[in-house]
Amino acid sequence: MVDEATATHTTVDATVLESSVIDQSxxxxxxxxxGRSLARPALEALEMLLDASTPAQARLTMLAALTYLIMPIDLVPDLIPVAGFSDDLVALTAVVGLWSNHMTPQIRDRARRKLDRWFPVGG
Structure with missing residues (x-):
């Protein structure tokens, strides 16, 4: 909670650009x-989770690892030097291992088609 009486304010000078200065297209x-760069691996992971040929144990592990990576709370807080990222590294290693063992050209193709629908190239 910020005490309004003791709060300090910093003044920042900024110039606002006219919309004509920015090439909006x-x-x-x-x-x-x-968006495409971020969405591609996410869609590939989703398609791998949904693919019937991906073993149930691999799906569960992938889902758990991805969920852990996006959760704001860690087992070991990231503020702790070196050790803070060790739990994230374990989850990331699990994802990479599953990815390399279970990613197929068919899964990549389905993800690419969805990516092209959601983020049209040149549109």
């Missing part, structure tokens, strides 16, 4: 490409 393309 270029900015939209950059954001779309960033």
């Amino acid at each position: 270029l900015f939209q393309k950059v954001l779309r490409q960033a």
